[in-house]
Structures are given as structure tokens and as C-alpha cells.
Amino acid sequence: MDLEKVIENLTNLIKNKQIKELRETLKSINSADFPSIIENIDEDKIIMIYRLLSKEKAAEVFVELNHDDQEKLINYLTDTEIKNVMNEIYMDDAVDLIEEMPSNVVKRILTNTKAENRKIINELLKYPDDTAGTLMTTEFIDLKENMTVDDAFKFIKRKELKKETVYNCYVVTSDRKLLGVVDIKDLLIADRDSFIKDIMDTNVVKINTLEDQEEVTRMFDKYNYIALPVVDQENRLVGIITIDDAIDVIQEETLEDFEKMAAITPDDGEETYLKTSVFKHAKNRIIWLLILMISAALTGQVIENFEAAISTLPLLVAFIPMIMDTGGNCGSQTSTLIIRGLAMNEITTKDIFKTIWKELRVSIIVGTVLAIANSIRIILQYHDVKIAIVVSVTLICTVMIAKLLGCILPMLARKIKCDPAIMAAPLITTIVDTLSVLVYFNISTLILHI
Amino acid sequence: MDLEKVIENLTNLIKNKQIKELRETLKSINSADFPSIIENIDEDKIIMIYRLLSKEKAAEVFVELNHDDQEKLINYLTDTEIKNVMNEIYMDDAVDLIEEMPSNVVKRILTNTKAENRKIINELLKYPDDTAGTLMTTEFIDLKENMTVDDAFKFIKRKELKKETVYNCYVVTSDRKLLGVVDIKDLLIADRDSFIKDIMDTNVVKINTLEDQEEVTRMFDKYNYIALPVVDQENRLVGIITIDDAIDVIQEETLEDFEKMAAITPDDGEETYLKTSVFKHAKNRIIWLLILMISAALTGQVIENFEAAISTLPLLVAFIPMIMDTGGNCGSQTSTLIIRGLAMNEITTKDIFKTIWKELRVSIIVGTVLAIANSIRIILQYHDVKIAIVVSVTLICTVMIAKLLGCILPMLARKIKCDPAIMAAPLITTIVDTLSVLVYFNISTLILHI
Numbered sequence: 001m002d003l004e005k006v007i008e009n010l011t012n013l014i015k016n017k018q019i020k021e022l023r024e025t026l027k028s029i030n031s032a033d034f035p036s037i038i039e040n041i042d043e044d045k046i047i048m049i050y051r052l053l054s055k056e057k058a059a060e061v062f063v064e065l066n067h068d069d070q071e072k073l074i075n076y077l078t079d080t081e082i083k084n085v086m087n088e089i090y091m092d093d094a095v096d097l098i099e100e101m102p103s104n105v106v107k108r109i110l111t112n113t114k115a116e117n118r119k120i121i122n123e124l125l126k127y128p129d130d131t132a133g134t135l136m137t138t139e140f141i142d143l144k145e146n147m148t149v150d151d152a153f154k155f156i157k158r159k160e161l162k163k164e165t166v167y168n169c170y171v172v173t174s175d176r177k178l179l180g181v182v183d184i185k186d187l188l189i190a191d192r193d194s195f196i197k198d199i200m201d202t203n204v205v206k207i208n209t210l211e212d213q214e215e216v217t218r219m220f221d222k223y224n225y226i227a228l229p230v231v232d233q234e235n236r237l238v239g240i241i242t243i244d245d246a247i248d249v250i251q252e253e254t255l256e257d258f259e260k261m262a263a264i265t266p267d268d269g270e271e272t273y274l275k276t277s278v279f280k281h282a283k284n285r286i287i288w289l290l291i292l293m294i295s296a297a298l299t300g301q302v303i304e305n306f307e308a309a310i311s312t313l314p315l316l317v318a319f320i321p322m323i324m325d326t327g328g329n330c331g332s333q334t335s336t337l338i339i340r341g342l343a344m345n346e347i348t349t350k351d352i353f354k355t356i357w358k359e360l361r362v363s364i365i366v367g368t369v370l371a372i373a374n375s376i377r378i379i380l381q382y383h384d385v386k387i388a389i390v391v392s393v394t395l396i397c398t399v400m401i402a403k404l405l406g407c408i409l410p411m412l413a414r415k416i417k418c419d420p421a422i423m424a425a426p427l428i429t430t431i432v433d434t435l436s437v438l439v440y441f442n443i444s445t446l447i448l449h450i
Numbered sequence: 451m452d453l454e455k456v457i458e459n460l461t462n463l464i465k466n467k468q469i470k471e472l473r474e475t476l477k478s479i480n481s482a483d484f485p486s487i488i489e490n491i492d493e494d495k496i497i498m499i500y501r502l503l504s505k506e507k508a509a510e511v512f513v514e515l516n517h518d519d520q521e522k523l524i525n526y527l528t529d530t531e532i533k534n535v536m537n538e539i540y541m542d543d544a545v546d547l548i549e550e551m552p553s554n555v556v557k558r559i560l561t562n563t564k565a566e567n568r569k570i571i572n573e574l575l576k577y578p579d580d581t582a583g584t585l586m587t588t589e590f591i592d593l594k595e596n597m598t599v600d601d602a603f604k605f606i607k608r609k610e611l612k613k614e615t616v617y618n619c620y621v622v623t624s625d626r627k628l629l630g631v632v633d634i635k636d637l638l639i640a641d642r643d644s645f646i647k648d649i650m651d652t653n654v655v656k657i658n659t660l661e662d663q664e665e666v667t668r669m670f671d672k673y674n675y676i677a678l679p680v681v682d683q684e685n686r687l688v689g690i691i692t693i694d695d696a697i698d699v700i701q702e703e704t705l706e707d708f709e710k711m712a713a714i715t716p717d718d719g720e721e722t723y724l725k726t727s728v729f730k731h732a733k734n735r736i737i738w739l740l741i742l743m744i745s746a747a748l749t750g751q752v753i754e755n756f757e758a759a760i761s762t763l764p765l766l767v768a769f770i771p772m773i774m775d776t777g778g779n780c781g782s783q784t785s786t787l788i789i790r791g792l793a794m795n796e797i798t799t800k801d802i803f804k805t806i807w808k809e810l811r812v813s814i815i816v817g818t819v820l821a822i823a824n825s826i827r828i829i830l831q832y833h834d835v836k837i838a839i840v841v842s843v844t845l846i847c848t849v850m851i852a853k854l855l856g857c858i859l860p861m862l863a864r865k866i867k868c869d870p871a872i873m874a875a876p877l878i879t880t881i882v883d884t885l886s887v888l889v890y891f892n893i894s895t896l897i898l899h900i
Binding site for chain 1: 478480482603606607614616617634635637638639653655670671672673674676693694697700701704705708709711712713714722723724728729731732735736738739740742743744746747749750751753754757760761764765767768769770771772774775776778779780782783785786787788790791794796797801804805808811812815816819820823824827875876879880883887
């Protein structure tokens, strides 16, 4: 669909007050496309468009908007309209909304929420951040084992749940203990009078409310499920996590890793790059830059200690950037692979000696190739074999140091329960810089006798 | 489930030849757990375990294995056993398998595949790499608009498809043109004698076979679907992509981005870090290291041109690592945010001036803070205001250069249809290094008159 045409069409319909045509056009637009449309329409027209949507669609569109637009919209909506939205949206989306809104808006939202829903929202809000409990929705199909398939059909019809929550139906005891799962497809092809207990799968993979959301994404990744049941400490079914919410978490965690690995403090909010203010951008970046800048002064200190050597042979300085950059790049390569491997559970801390042994061999190959290329260049350009030897030996040592640190530091971080993503290129580069300059000048004084 | 206990239990059952118990135990293990189990069991026992699995489970387990283990297993299997696997697995998994196996194994697989499946596999193999066509499965429910709900139920029962492919049923004309979609939940709650055309949703989001797989992941991300229909140039439904395959692609593309951004040539295969050979690791890393090392020599050249200044004031060299590192980190921060924003479609090339303006303001704030912190340190340590000024002005310039390049280069790459991930930290660091050293020595000679 060409969004620009749609927006032009909508603007014209609004201008000409063609309400009936407008309503029809809005029906054919997918809810997920509304955020981009709303961004391109005058603010005073948005509320008009919003009021022409059906109740269900209005709630769907509301959930798709970013938090700024949600807040603006709430301020325009009447209490009845807020009530409609709150009755239609998923409980987990409601919790998301409440967590992000300023307190006066939260108050208005909660007073317009049904008492029973308010209770569920409050329960969900009590789970610690980033746990399975905060991700789950409390809307699911709970069958009993002695229901027939026909009973189950009637039960599902009565429940009127959203479609994603119906694909997997769960079977529980009278005290809500999880017994099994029935896929809706199995329900559909089973005889109408067979019992749920005979068609259910008792081999259910489930997750505890307090489990970290990273574990949730790992389970979705491993078992190709559409939904995952969430149980409390007593194995009572309290909610389900659907795959679309799991994908959002995967995206969010990946972005966080990207940011940490680039020395950016990750944001709690879900704002996009363009929506984040200049001041916030600066704040998120400055801390690591300061830490790394001060650490880099150490490399300067090492260089200062070799001022005599530099005065004797200023050419030595010309190779420092090349040695530093190569060390940084080698460390970045290894740490990225190890951090991703740890995040995807493809590497565990038990593999530390395997990875060290692998990186050692890789660094010997890579270091040697680089050293040879570099020696040829130095000999051709400066006709000085001794300097070529100094730089080449330094390069091989630097590559080895960088690759070993790039492998050991993220593993250690995981071991002591820190996020391995901290031990990425920026920090490793700074450490490798100091060490490689130290190696460089020591080898220089040794071989060149300066 | 505690895998170590399961493995111990299995090993004991095998040793004592308790076949019946072994078969029962295997039934209770989830297919996704088999790869980890098989890794810890002697190779000659694996085939015994595999033969005790039911036909369906054997196929499921087979798909979960990595390519090395699949190849090993195929060499142990009889032709009949291969035939069973090939009849049970999804068409898209079969295509994956064939693409990864050596030609002698492919031959054995294809001779043991039903003629009709072989035709489908060959068709799928013909789509260009990384397109929607290669991701889709050709197993889906295609209803006709004048079927009743009851007809649809019978049709679904007869088709015997896997559950993920049944959640969304598609409605097509007699010449296979896509008309609409019916969610299985709507089918379930509809009256048995109502017509499909009355309950179907004609507002179907679909994708073309030749569309890039990145577009597939974007659509799954935007519209929370469980499956996406794939149509050919004539709008004929030819397959569907299910969400579990889309997640695999998301993970794969993310890893590729991480690798590219760390100067690693991404691998075609799907091997994990530990499974990749030392030689391959070295090969994937050496090309960029060589390119970057040679480029870094340019920075050395700049330094060489200022040998006179260095001889006069060797202290100048001590600040080079700090300036280079800060420049690298600033470039890395910005380029990471821009590359991710582009990948997630949150930023488009149209936003280039908005992002430049944002980064300009961020870099002034960040640069000033860093310059102040640094001036204090230099004045305290060296009691030299002039050097403090030189380094601070250089720092502010470096931060601005780094942040602007980190923003412009990935955008340009996208504009000329290259992958923005190439324009990440390693390359930008190298460019910023040269420029910042150039700025540094020019400001030094200007202010310090050396």
C-alpha cells in the first residue's frame, strides 16, 4: 500500500467532510499502518479520524501508537472513550501503557478501567521488571480434562478472546494446576465427543513468572511455539506469553546489546532514535566516553615514559595508529562473536578453554598474515628490516592479546553474572591499546637499542 | 528438565538394553532438546536412539540437528528411513537440508523423496537466495469462497498438515488468486453452515516471492501475524511463511549485522562459533583487518609529516591514543544507532538532515563536556594551558567529525543500496583517526608555534 497516496486521500476526504467515504477508507487500513499516517496528519484532524474507527479497531490502533501520541490522544478522549479502549486492549498492553504514562494520565486511565481488569493490571505491575510475569497476558483458554471437544468449542466461543491467545488451549485442574496443552488444530480434527484428557499433550514446556525475559526469548527460539504458558511457584497457570510479544523482547534485547557494545547506556524507554531528545542522546553517550577517555590517558602515560626513544627515532610514532587500530579491530571481532554466542546460548562459560584454544590458533594465523603484509610494506617504503621486525613482532603480540582478551573478558563477565555486552570493542580496545604500546616500545628498545 | 540427568538415564538404559523403557523415556523428551542430548552420547548409540523414535518424532528431531549431525545421520540411515524423514518434514526444511549437504548426500536424499515433493523442492530451489520464495513452505490450507464452514473443517481434516500452517487459512479463486484470509479461531466460532466468503477478511497483507527476506522480517515485525501468504507476480498464492521461520531469519540477519559491524565477513553457513573451523574463522576476519591496517598506515603518514613537531615536543604524542580512541568511540556510538535505526526502518534516507542536525547538537554537548574534563586533567598534571587548549579544541573537532561521519556514511550506503552495516565502527574509526591526527597537528603548530 502506498502510504503517501492514502494520506493524501484521507486529507481530501476530511477537507470535503465526506464522512461516509472516510469511514470506509479507514476500515481498509491496517492498524499497524496508522502510526505512520497519524504522523503526517494535522493534530486536530487526528481525533476526528480516531472517532470514526470501530471500537475494536480504535483499541488496536491505540496500542500501535508510540507513547507520546498515546498520551496526546488520551488528553483528547472523553472518559467513555478511554473506557472503551481499556476494555478492548490486552492486559499486557494496558500494563505497558500505565508504566509509560505520567501519573495524572495513569489516574484517568485507571478510573476508567473495569474493577476486575484493574485488579489484573495491579497484579501484573507487581512482577519485577523484565520477568515473564510482566510479559504475559492473563487472557487464555483454560479447559478442564473431562470436558468433551464439543464443550471446549462452546467454551472458546463464550470466552471471546483475541485470536493469538486461542491457538493453544491449556488444560488445568480445579485448583488451576497446569496439566496439558491442546492445539486448536487437534481440537478441530478430533471427534466432537472425545475427551480433552485423551487428546491433550501432557508434555508441556512452561515458564515461571519470575524467570528473566531473556530466558523467555531463548525458549521461544528453541521450541517453535506460538505461546508459552506461565506458571507461579505452585505450578498454577497464571498467564501466557504470545510469540508477538516475545519477538518485541528479542528486538529490544538486541538493540540493548548493540548499544552496550557501542559504549551507549541503553535507554529504558522504547523511543526511536529520532524521538529521543538531543540532551538524552548526549546523556546516554557521555558516561562511557568519559570512562574510556580517562582510561586512554594510561596509554598516553606509557608513551610519555618512552619520550627518549621517540626523540631518538620519531618514525616509531608513525606505526602507533596502525598497531592500535589493528588491536582494536581484532578485539572487536572476537568479543562480538563471543558475546553473540553467549547471548544465543551457543557458547557457555564451560567452553572457555575451547574458545581460548581456538582464538589462540586464529590469532597466530591472522597475526602472521598481517605481519608479513606489513613487513613487505615497511621494507619497500623505508628499506629498514629492523623496524619491520619490531612492528611485525608487535603486531603478532597485539593480535594475540586482543583476541585472548576479547574471548576471556566477556566469558568472565558472564561468570560473575554481569552482562557480557559491556566487555565489547570500546573497553577492550582501550585495554589492548595500553598493552600493545607497552609491547611496542619494549621490543623497540630491545631490538633497536634506543 | 535437567539435561544431564536425562543423558545419564538414557546411557544407563542403553547399557542395560532396556529397550521398552528407553522408548518410553524418548517419548517424553522434546524434539528441540535432542541436539544437546545427541552431542553427549556416543556416536554408535545415536542411531539406536534414533530408530526407537516414532516416524513423526524422528523427522522433527532430524530437522532440529545441525548440518554436520544431519549428514552423519543420513550416512547411517537406510533408504527407507530417509524416505520416511523426507515424507514427514516440511518442504522448506527439506530445501534447507539440500542446500547444505554435499552432492552425494543430496543425490541419496532426492532419490528417496516422493516425485511430487521433489518437484516442489526443485521449484523452491529456483528462487534467488534470501527471498521470500526460499523461506516459504508450500503446505497451506487453501479454501474456496463458496465452501461452508463445515466443508472447510472437513477439508482441513483431510489435509493433515502441521499445526503452524493451519492457524491461518487462505481463500483462493479457482485459478489460485488470493482473495482473503480466515483465522482458524473465526472458523471455530462461526456457524457450521455459513459461507467462507462471509467470514473471510479480504484485507490480506501478502508478500511477493521475489521480495527480500529482510522485508519479510519487517512485515512480521509490523503486523503481528502468525503467517504471511506469498504470491507470485500474478497474485497467485504459492506458499506461506510461518512466524517461526521469520524469527530464524531475524536472528540470522542480526548476527550478520553484528559481524559486519565488527569487521567480520559473514558466513553463508549457519554454523555456530564453536563449530566453525579455525581456518574459516581466520579467513572471515583477515580481509577487513588487512584493508583497515593498510588504511591506518595513512594516519601514520600524517604523523610522519609532523616529525619535526614531535621532535620539538614529544609530549604531543602522548595525547594521540586518547584522541583516536575518543573519536573511534563517538563514531561507533552514532553509526550503531543509525545502522540499527535503518535496519528497523525507524530511520529512512529521507531523514538525513534531521539526523545530521541532531548529531551536530549532540556532538557539541558531548565534545564540550569531554574537553572540559580533559583540560582539567592536563592543567593539573602538566600545568600547561596551551596544550590543554590544543587538545580540547582537537577533541571537540574529533567528536564532531566522528559523529557526522557516523551518521552520514551509513545513510549514504543505504542510498546507494549497499548494506549500511559496512559503515560501522572499524571503518569509521580508521577514517576519523586520520582526520583527527591531521586536525591535532595543524592546531598544535598553529597555537604552539612549533
